[in-house]
Amino acid sequence: MAAPEPFDAVDVIRTKRDRGELSDGQIDWVVDAYTRGVVADEQMSALSMAILLNGMQRREIFRWTDAMIRTGRRMDWSAVDRPTTDKHSTGGVGDKITLPLAPTVAACGAAVPQLSGRGLGHTGGTLDKLESIPGWRASLSASEMLDVLRSTGAVVCAAGDDLAPADKKLYALRDVTGTVEAIPLIASSIMSKKIAEGTGALVLDVKVGSGAFMKNVSSARELASTMVALGSDAGVNTVALLTNMETPLGLTAGNALEVRESVEVLDGGGPDDVVELTVTLAREMLAAAGLSGGKDPADALKDGSAMDVWRRMIAAQGGDPSAALPVARETHTVLAPASGVLARLDAYQVGVAAWRLGAGRARKDESVQAGAGVELHAKPGALVRAGEPLLTLHTDEPARFDRALEALDGGYFIAPEGSRPDLPALVIDRIG
Template identity: 80%
Template structure:
């Protein structure tokens, strides 16, 4: 085989064979297929698509490019959650220890933020001493000690995806649903979890802007997980407004701890409990504690503290604070009709909470705190948002990002329901 043959097949709207897919992924991982050739193939896939068998073969080939983790030594079932990313989406932080407290192990491999969407590892690294990089043996040790682990994926997990992801980012092929789905699912299946719940975000602050595209992505990923023997379900959830009231690394950790303490914003609590129940059901855990009870009785908080300590962090340490703050006031009295997730995420990024390139540093204390959510009554001049940063020059650019991101009027604009739909295997 050669790369040109494979490129031509997909360019001409053909169906790639299992052998062609296995060969091109293996050859690209070894360096025998050049970046420009894989770029051409990725563009052909974006333009012409793949069927379910092709996507499954592509995903399995990426899994086989590296190691596959094994949790069979554990005495309870494993469950994992993946979110496609959004603004204020700190759900992994309270969710992992909550599910652990209710009877399942949670091996959660997470990533870093890029652009306006936050990354779980960046948030967790706001906790003094906490370590993101763990060996497989260390992960197993944390799971046994705390029931949950949140850490970075090792370099041996789906290395073909790591190469292809970087290539898609610079060749305009990120938007391909087959490539998005296989990228996510190759890592999640290789992670070795027995069950998986997908949180597919929809709205301005999400990668998928409309319900139809989000549904297609969710259905594709559920099919991939099911075909690979992983019990998989997906929820479509709203990202037209920020989730919770905190956007930024340490700010979101603080809000997550509030949820674990039995408080926190209603939308964060609702989605955390809903996803926890889905994870427990997918894992086949029916005799454990209900997630709502685990938040009330302190057992979820106990699991959080064990998890943080097991990864070198101090659960009692003070979280970083930004050096400077600025208040954005409500421009009029009335109802906050709109608070756009993308605008708030962009403002937090400009304040230093996010990065433009993977190697950029982030500010632990930077971000945005919301004092009102869409539908709330506000008075002219009352605090609407508080901006946090370490560098005052960033305020002007953050305010510019927010300029058309909120509105006050007589009645709220229509919003997406928090949970839009539930997708299961067909």
């Protein structure tokens, strides 16, 4: 006969419903019991909604995160002969920063074990982008990850199912119960995986704006502060940057399109904003790992050392860094309707257009088109001329163009020539 459970799910729900604090024992039990199937989905749904409405104290969030970590394994990089450091982005449009960032930081002396995800909805996924490289594979065993990390200094791959499995189950539930926005649950979801990943230092890139999950600075700052506290309490040197996601990063949104742009950055060129954020985050990662004062990331991009790491890293995971990238079969060009200054280009609407062209997915089990996406010919602040290309849409299926154009309707604004639009800084704030 099975031993009785030490707590009752309804009592735990009532505690948080009535604005009480959950005890360590309650938290440990409910996370474990939900993972085991003892606590039902409808009960965890009720508890998640109570947390959304009534919040959690710092102690509760830390214990919840730790309980989620303990449902799986924690990775160990002690066999790596240099400090480990990682970056996590909360997601945006055109956010290909991991691709040039990981090899750049590795070229400056740190080891970067980067466990990444796939895109869902209007935000792109790092693994989808890298899988557009012929032969590259996302799934590695723990020993393969260690081998790639030791031989190249960086590895970007999928997280295994045994890394905070409670999070995978709870995330799916939050997605269908209107509780995704609960900051304690967002923070614990992200940080349970990042702490379990075992890195010694972590830099968080918390996006703010129309194309981001967090639409305003105050909510982004709350999330960033919560995650920095979780990392610090777990012994991981953690800092966060709030960065602008009102307009897409770089000039591309789409899988192979973003890889091509990332290679341009690694080759010493590329869009200014992608280079700026790559270098800024790389310096933060190196400082968090205790490696500031050594080789500067800007130099690693200029002298080819970051590109060398990229090529070795891609090859180590079965990819051909010299292979031609996929190109969409069909394109459609959006022309500027007037001359003037591009004052606004909405990141969310560009992201939805790229998604509808086939670059993203509505459900996790859907496939994506490697060549699909949106190419930008101008960024806010640039002078444009009527009739000249403003955007180019890429897809294998021309029937997708109409829906993508609908998504872009009203997504850009051209001000009279001589106007000076108020453009927010790329880096808004630093926490930690």
